[in-house]
Amino acid sequence: MVGLTHYLVLSAILFAIGTAGVFVRKNLITILLSIEIMLNAVNLSFVAFGRALGTADGQIIVFFVMTVAAAEAAVGLAIVIGLFRHRESLNPDTFTALKW
């Protein structure tokens, strides 16, 4: 029988993978994907809690999160394209001009 704990563990593993991806990967698009993984890890935990508590709240929040995530992905990809045009690179370490 698959219980709440399993879902939460899976969610935590996904979140850790996403976080590691954000820190480790050197491609902006991959980083955006990692952020999506993190968001979906959280979505999973919401749904799991909703199911465990027998309410619809978790499902509704997930819809909001997905909407915002879609908008965020659109804006994020647009910025990435803009950056790429500027520097011919997708490595975030090349975009460090905004500093002291």
Place this chain on the structure above:
Amino acid sequence: MIALIPLLPLIGFLVLASLGRRLSKAASIAVACGTVIVSFLLSVVSVWNLVGLAADQRAIVVPIFDWIASGDLSVPLSFRLDPLSALMILVVTGIGSLIHIYSTAYMHEETDAEFARYFSYLNLFAAFMLVLVLGANFLVMFVGWEGVGLCSYLLIGFWYQKKSASDAGKKAFIVNRIGDFGFILGVLLVFVRFGSLDFYDVARNISGLAPEVGFGTISAITLLLFVGATGKSAQIPLYVWLPDAMEGPTPVSALIHAATMVTAGVYMIGRNAVLFGHAPATLAIVAVVGTATALMAGTIGLVQNDIKRVLAYSTVSQLGYMFLAMGVGAYAAGIFHLYTHAFFKALLFLGSGAVIHALAGEQDMRRMGGLKHDLPVTYWTFLIGSLAIAGVPGLAGFFSKDEILFHTFASGHVLLWVVGLLTSLLTAIYMFRLVFMTFHGERAPAAPSPEHHEEEEPAAQAHGAAHPAPGHSGPGHPAHSHLHDAPKPMALALVVLALGSVLAGYIGPPISHRLDTFLEPSFTAGASAAHEEPEGEGGLEVTLMAVSTGVAFAGIGIAVFFYLKNRRAADQVAARFAGLHRLLLNKYYVDEIYDAAVVQPIRIVSQEGLWKGVDAGFIDRSVNGVGDLVGIFSRAMRRMQTGSVRAYAASLFVGVVLILGYYLWR
């Protein structure tokens, strides 16, 4: 009516100060002279009414309004007309009117706006001087005291574009400031000691007491007041401003720096005669300072070459006489001398003004001479003034000066009497040196410096190569034609003052005792007589009179020998005593000593200590230090702003973990 006397010149000032730029000269004259002359007429009427009263009723108090009322302190703005202030308002408005009239001609070359400015200051001065002498208490007097100081500053620096004039104005103001500080301290101490600032209250309060033995509160009060007097009346150690004050227009020197303002200190002591009478210690200081000033200024006057400076030192010297009189308790004699001195010294200054006017600004006596025929009115009036100040019998100065010397001798101050007599000799010498150098002898050769073109002697034209053309000597100054005698308004003032210099002495001792009996109630302030007039037998007075007459004629004789008959002998004497001559010519180096002892230390402390030390070293450095500290901190902190997005994300992550961890494991 009494309140109108100072109010009218004040109105004149307000009109001239607000509308002066748009007024023509004639309108300015009408306002300025009109107000002062009406004020004079009102004074005459007021004094006439006062004389009509019984002797013990002669103190009319005019309260205007309650000025300060705070706790125990209650100071009304009120005027008091009593015999002493009656004499003073007559002198101030009378001489003031004459000098206003004289100035209309003297200042005629100024522009309309400057002309109005000059007369507005002159009117303001008259108003403040009248407040000073009419004030019924110390604070009202102090208002006038400060006001005349302000007007003195404004008028000395009237030609403010000239550096020396504006410097002299500042010097006068600052030196007076020192004296005024003493004066206000004295006033505060009066309030602490007596609980009132009214002159008559203070006098009544104290008249029951015995004169103070040693040095106590009353001596301190009077000494502080005397410090104020040394500033205003140019006594040692604060006399240095008066000779420099000659930078002002000459009528101003006559009115403010000879006849009226500088006598304020003498008047103040006379006003507080009872108070000073109870402080023998201070009186002794007053007498000694007065005598020392008289002698010192007399010796300096002996060698100066600027016509106005000689007169300035003469004024300082005569003021010293007045303080000597005050110091030996002969208040009536001191005020008598103040009153006669006002006539002849104003006359002498106005006469020198006429000379300067005729010579287009020349003030150096070495470049004068032989003016007797060109300026007859000036010459004869000037001669009368010189005879009067020298103490020739029958003229005003003789009576008053003799009265002072007599009282000095009779009260047992023989040493002071000898010095006074010596000063009297010096007075006769330097005055007639001035007369002979200016009016007698030959016209001096052309001026070596190109600024002085007024001498158009044939000799000047002989080496006239330096001059581009005879017409160069200024607008319409062809040879000698500029040497016109005093214009009508100036001549009028000179003649009236000359008459005054002859006749003014006949109302006082020894001719009659009307003046001293008239003034007596003011010196006792309604209280019983605090001091006994030294009543010497007539024989002593006649003997002393003969001695001082002899001294006066001896002085004139010496001047005749050295400066009329045998000018070369004077140079030989000067060469023989070259060191002494240089010492006198440089005024005992007092200005230099003050500069080294006071001005430079203050400047050094201000510059090195207060400016570079406290301001730059402490205040600026602490302000800059705070700024620098923030800067250093920020420079370290901004290293966190790396620009690397992943670093920001990492720090965000670490932060979240830490906060969560805190809540989970606390």
